[in-house]
Amino acid sequence: MRAYKAKMVSPIRLPDRDEREANLERAGYNVFNLDSEAVFVDLLTDSGTGTMSENQWAAMLTGDEAYAGSQSFDRLQQAVADVMGFERIIPAHQGRGAENVLYGALVGEGDYVPNNTHFDTTRAHIANSGGEPVDCPREGALDDDRPFAGDLDVEAVRDLVDEVGAENVPAVLLTITNNSLAGQPVSVENVRAAREVADELDAVFVIDACRFAENAYFVREREPEFADDSVAEVAREQLSYADAVVMSGKKDGLVNVGGFVGIRDDPELDDLYATARERGILYEGFTTYGGMAGRDLEAMAVGLREAVEERYVADRVDQVRRLGDLLADRGVPVQRPTGGHAVYVDAAAFLPDVPADRFPGQALVCELYREGAVRGVELGSFAFPETDRPELVRLSLPRRTYGADHLEHVAETFERVADRRDAGEIAGLEIVDEPEMAELRHFSAELRPVREREATTAD
Numbered sequence: 327m328r329a330y331k332a333k334m335v336s337p338i339r340l341p342d343r344d345e346r347e348a349n350l351e352r353a354g355y356n357v358f359n360l361d362s363e364a365v366f367v368d369l370l371t372d373s374g375t376g377t378m379s380e381n382q383w384a385a386m387l388t389g390d391e392a393y394a395g396s397q398s399f400d401r402l403q404q405a406v407a408d409v410m411g412f413e414r415i416i417p418a419h420q421g422r423g424a425e426n427v428l429y430g431a432l433v434g435e436g437d438y439v440p441n442n443t444h445f446d447t448t449r450a451h452i453a454n455s456g457g458e459p460v461d462c463p464r465e466g467a468l469d470d471d472r473p474f475a476g477d478l479d480v481e482a483v484r485d486l487v488d489e490v491g492a493e494n495v496p497a498v499l500l501t502i503t504n505n506s507l508a509g510q511p512v513s514v515e516n517v518r519a520a521r522e523v524a525d526e527l528d529a530v531f532v533i534d535a536c537r538f539a540e541n542a543y544f545v546r547e548r549e550p551e552f553a554d555d556s557v558a559e560v561a562r563e564q565l566s567y568a569d570a571v572v573m574s575g576k577k578d579g580l581v582n583v584g585g586f587v588g589i590r591d592d593p594e595l596d597d598l599y600a601t602a603r604e605r606g607i608l609y610e611g612f613t614t615y616g617g618m619a620g621r622d623l624e625a626m627a628v629g630l631r632e633a634v635e636e637r638y639v640a641d642r643v644d645q646v647r648r649l650g651d652l653l654a655d656r657g658v659p660v661q662r663p664t665g666g667h668a669v670y671v672d673a674a675a676f677l678p679d680v681p682a683d684r685f686p687g688q689a690l691v692c693e694l695y696r697e698g699a700v701r702g703v704e705l706g707s708f709a710f711p712e713t714d715r716p717e718l719v720r721l722s723l724p725r726r727t728y729g730a731d732h733l734e735h736v737a738e739t740f741e742r743v744a745d746r747r748d749a750g751e752i753a754g755l756e757i758v759d760e761p762e763m764a765e766l767r768h769f770s771a772e773l774r775p776v777r778e779r780e781a782t783t784a785d
């Protein structure tokens with residue numbers, strides 16, 4: 327049963343099939359080009375798309391918009407200290423702003439930076455600072471039902487250090503939950519092991535904490551040591567080992583925009599804090615607002631406290647699990663157990679007749695729109711050219727936004743796509759126009775159904 331009732335509503339409409347066909351064609355078979363009003367259930371991302379609470383909206387009215395010394399900043403700082411255990415923060419406009427502030431201060435030319443798996447913007451900011459991002463997930467992490475498939479392979483980090491030298495590894499990163507690995511959680515045991523490795527190297531240990539509350543929920547559920555703890559207690563415990571956190575408030579900050587860097591109040595980290603603070607002022611804004619209005623700081627201060635409330639996080643993680651179950655019940659191959667924020671579908675298995683060079687993931691994304699105005703995102707060979715990533719489609723649930731009937735609609739949409747597949751009506755897509763930077767192509771490339779090309783060639 328949902329732990330919320332609606333008090334403010336946003337109308338949505340299911341366009342008819344002809345409209346959906348026309349929208350898809352106009353969008354160049356790229357759902358980033360769709361107008362949001364043409365989308366019925368929007369599962370593109372869980373980032374900044376959630377619903378705020380009445381207490382968050384109320385707090386926004388008290389925003390102190392002073393350039394310096396804002397009381398709203400003090401309230402955010404106190405919330406971060408209480409909920410996450412970090413006393414010093416540098417606010418930023420969103421997660422990648424925080425990444426720029428911290429990684430620009432930590433990483434230099436020729437450095438190597440291990441992480442369980444780098445999210446795209448993390449990878450880009452490490453590279454932009456001259457470093458080499460290195461993914462160290464557990465081998466075969468997604469092959470069976472592991473409770474903590476998101477863990478860092480600490481031995482792989484040690485191997486990397488043997489190869490490149492400890493002096494060239496300034497930081498060890500850990501992303502909880504592991505977004506690029508199907509949103510899978512990381513155990514506290516693994517957090518402790520990562521801390522140990524960082525100590526061996528004399529490196530800074532950073533946690534990307536944007537989904538820290540969801541991770542804490544899984545830890546309580548699956549790691550016996552924490553079975554009797556509150557989510558709030560686990561949330562603090564798992565972060566207590568880190569020297570610094572990078573936070574996108576658009577996820578477990580329960581806000582539509584905002585982020586920060588948190589740095590522990592430890593004299594050994596004073597230099598890092600000073601450099602990061604200067605970078606914050608340069609790129610984000612003065613230290614007491616950094617890219618956010620006072621009202622945004624207020625909303626995040628309240629949101630962080632709500633994120634570790636039992637009823638919120640249980641409702642959240644269970645809803646994602648329910649969507650996974652609905653799809654699995656209909657024979658859709660989904661990653662199990664489901665992660666914290668999204669259901670990941672194996673598009674290659676769902677559309678076995680669409681070959682890799684016809685983008686089965688993107689074909690599925692387009693079919694979900696065509697059949698039900700559902701918007702997901704491809705995270706396979708279309709988004710990541712020249713990698714051997716599996717052909718995944720991610721369906722991310724915005725927080726506190728959709729209800730059971732929306733999930734049913736998504737499941738029924740999959741049934742209709744399966745009917746079209748079985749009738750041999752899904753042949754895949756080909757790219758007709760793509761940007762120069764291949765890594766960014768899923769945002770702006772345009773495609774067309776392969777059938778269309780064959781028809782054109784026949785003309």
Ligand code: F0G
Pocket residue numbers: 370371372373420421422423445447448501505534536574575576585
């Ligand atoms: N780190 C992780 C693990 C993320 O998932 C994201 C964003 C960021 C950093 C960057 O934060 O968007 O506030 O700048 N993930 C979004 C997503 C975009 O759809 O998964 P941001």
